[in-house]
Each structure stands twice: as structure tokens, then as C-alpha cells.
Amino acid sequence: MGRQADANAHVPLPIRDGVAPSYVWLDATPAGAALAFLTSHFAKVGEALWRDRMARGEVVDAGGNVLGPDSVLKRGMRIWYYRELDAETPIPFEEQILYQDAHLLVVDKPHFLPMTPGGRFLHETLLVRLKNKTGLAHLTPIHRLDRETAGVVIFSHQAATRGAYQSLFQKRSVQKEYEALAAPLPSLDFPLVHRSRMVEGHPFFRMQEVEGEANSESVIDVIAPQGDAMLYRLQPHTGRKHQLRVHMAALGAPIVNDGFYPEALPCKGDDFANPLKLLARSIRFDDPLTGEARRFESARVL
Template identity: 50%
Template sequence: MLNGVSASKVFLPADKDHLIQTVFEHLCKHFSHIFEQEWQQRFDDGLVYDATGKTLRIDSPYQPNTHIFYYRFLAQETHVPFQHQILFENEHLLIVDKPHFLTMSPTGQYVQETLLVRLKKQTGIEELSPIHRLDRETAGIVLFSKKAEVRHAYQALFAKRQVQKTYHAIAAYNPELYFPQTLNLCIEKGQPFYTMQINPCGEPNSETLIECLEHNKTWAKYQLKPHTGKQHQLRVHLNYLGIPIQNDPFYPTVQRKKQDDFSAPLQLLAKRIEFTDPLNHQNIGIESAFDLSLSYQSNDK
């Protein structure tokens, strides 16, 4: 682990035609979406190694049927000016409060500015891994396993729906809607590909209990208890009711925002999580220190 980032592992397959002479050539060909100059910089910075830990150079020969390792860093990365907080820790588990705008794990244009890398740097635990995920836009409670061998035990809780998750959201108030109500809908991939949509003719595959906690005749604070875990489920369900979550960049329409625009956080919070620890049988109930307020005024209002 280097500065909170774990090494990525790449297998070098047999090259029957002997067309590849160096590791550098293979990486440029295999990861064609990454500029050649970026690979060259990684070699120059000593971020590529063989299986013995030896630093590889740009002219290091290609050795088929071996593994090499490299570290991924970005030359420029937008800083996310919000902090996480560890709320609970035991031998196997971390429960963390994630702020808005912080991506869970390295992907695309974020490496250092991700919750996983920040936590690895803070704790020094290289095997740290998220058990479930929150969208970049969503704040609140998320679980991490500290050891690879126990990860499956916690993931099984989610697969068996033995985790009670409670969310809060700020969305428009509609006096014609009555709560509490439970939505059972069919959610499927939409367009653009990173959004979801309702198929009114499909078999229901998502379920959410929705309650209205309070309102000021314009906005309302809703409590959401999902029984399933479809992508964007809560955002899609409230949008279906005609009350999309305040500042949602995807629903009802996709809005393009700059990566460094932190002015209007999505008003969705994973407020509480409850479960029985499968390893020590402890009943755990943790609540986020973050909160959503009806007094919040959006720049997009």
C-alpha cells in the first residue's frame, strides 16, 4: 500500500507471436484508454513492480506467465472539502459516516479523493473493503470489513436482507400524497446508461416504505426504509411519486455539473443501520451524525 492506494495486479499472458518486447508495451496496449505518457510517468516515478518487488523500468523485458503490479495516481484530482468520521469499530468492522460528494472507491477521475483511500491512509489497513456502497452524491452510514476473510459474512447479511437501513430525504411536499405508503415497482436500466427507470409492465423488483416526518407546506422530510437494494432505488421511487429529491442531478432529468461544484448536495442521507453481527452476534444500531433540515435553501430552488 502506497499513500493509501493498494497495488493493482496484472497478468502477463504468453505472447506466441513475440510481438511484445517490454512490459511498457504490454501495458500501453492492454490499457489503451490510458495515455502512453501516463504509463511512462508511472515507470519514471517507480510505480511499476515485478512479483518480487523489483522496480521495473520502461525498457524492462516482457516475461510471459508472470504478474506485475502498479500503483494508480492522478496528476490532477479535484479535492473534496468534506470529511468522513468513523462511528464504530471492532475487530472485523468499521462503520463510517460518508460526506456528500465523496466517491466510495478509486474509479475514473478519483483515487486519493475517495473514502476507501482516505480510510486506508488513516487506519493503515490494506485489506479494508466496502461491504456495500453509497452513491457519490449520497451521505451517511456505510460499512467496511477490516479483513478479507470476514467480508463475505457481512455481505451475506445484505444478500439475505438482514440489514435494516433507514434513509432521510428532503423532497417537495404534495398534500395529495398520503403516507405511510409502500412502493413495489420494477426498476431497470435507463438512458443514459448510468440512470434507472420504472418499467410499469415489469415484475416488481424493488420495495420501499416511505413516511413523511415533517413538512413546511413546500418541502417535506421523508423517512425511507428500502427492503431491496436496487441502484438509485430511493431516488427513482420518489421521482415516480412526482417528488424528486432536492438537488438530484439525475432525476427527473440529467443535469451536468462541474466536479468542483459542491454548492447543492443531494438531500439524501443514509441515516441509520441496524443488524446483528454475524461473527460476535452483537446487535448493532448506528446513526449518522449528519442531518437534513427543511430550512436548507438550495441554489437550484
């Protein structure tokens, strides 16, 4: 599979329509020339499309030299190209920029919009939309939200200071607060702390709780009844994949419209009228450059 360029790496092709080029690394010298290798390696793309990309000069080596169908490949080369999709379903919701300075871009992400390109999503991703909207070519997410989750997310657009902000998340010096709608849990006393050991589950996109030393922790509290459901305040103290969704399901109150937990439902495509009722409400931290207390809050409601 191809990999997208790192924001700090030297890239021989420019960003096009907000999309950075991708590359494939050759860990062995292939038997055939460039076209034969690419057609074999990317079986779903097809020879005609690779010929067209090569004719446009959009398949190059690390030095920016254009590769043709008969170009000789060697172990250790990187082949750069633009990923393309024949058709992409529009996501009918807009992101909102909450804040921007010389280092950060803070965004209110809508439900259903992926953070970065992958799979069936390319232009309909938050990163590509923001690059097109702002012109910030070196935009990189400091942390991530699930595609199904809405709310506050932070991007860096200054390579020199990116590490300082990334270290806040690595050191768990960021306070994140979420809101979720789920069934009431009248038998439990709130606030409560839920700890568990989470590992990759089955299918591959799910997580599961198992016996063993806890590697995930969430503080869960009630805010107020909302119809037949309860609005909860969730504060993750760790950052495991799907952590809040797994923890709420484990308590017996899966988040409303969750298609993964407690059981993975058959995929029927996105139901835009019924998003996952999980919102990254706010994020707080002390700015590592100025020491200033920062707080950003979503304007969305569940």
C-alpha cells in the same frame, strides 16, 4: 482498463499513501513488449509516464519482478502498477468515524465523497482517506453509498469475519433507514410501498423503471414539513442502484438537488453548496458473531 487489487488477494506491491496497486490481466499474448502494450492499452497515460514508473520499479509481474520497457509479456500474466492522477479536486468535507472494533469500522460519509477509487477520484475517496487515517490496510466496504449520498456506511477490516457481515446484506438481514427532502405529495396516503422493475437506463449511469416483475421495493413515509419541502423516511427492502432516487422521482417528488432524476442534467461540476438531499440515517442488524443488536446513526442533518 485496470482493476484494483482485491483485499484478499496476494499483491506484489505494498499499499502506498492508502492506495492499493492496480493490475491488468493479459488474456492474450500481446504483439509488443511491456512498454508498447501498456502505452497502447492505456492510451490516456502516455509513454513517458510508463517509462518513469518502470524506472521507479513500480511496474511488476505477479511475482514482484520489475518489468522494463522491453520485458516480454505472455498470456495469463498480471501486470501490477500504481494508478496516478495529475490533479485531483479536493472534496472539502470530512468523514467521521462512528465506531471501531476488531472487525468493523463504521463511518459517517459526507456528500460528494466517492466510496472507492475510480475515474477522476483516487486519494479523494472514503476508502483511501480511511486507510491513511486508521492504518487499516485490509479495509473493505461491506456495502456502498452513491457518491452524492451522505450517511452511515460499514467497512470490514478483518478478512476472517468479513463474509459473516457480507452475508447479512446478501440475506437482507440489515434494516437501513434514509431521510430525504422532496416536494410534498398531498394526494398520496403514507406510509406507502413502492415496487417496480428497475434496469440500466440511458445514459449508462442512470437506472429506469420498466414493465415486468418488480425487483425493487421501498417503504416511504413522511416525517415533517421542512420549509416548502417535506422530510421523508425511506426504507429500502432491496438494494438496486439509485433505488430511492428513482422511486421518489417516479412518485412525482424527485429528491432535492438530484442531477440524475427524473432527467439527467448537463454536468457542470460539483456544486458543494447544494448537495443531494439524501442521507443514510441509520443501519441496524444483529451481529453475526455475538448476536448483539447493533444500531449506528448518522450525526448529519439535511
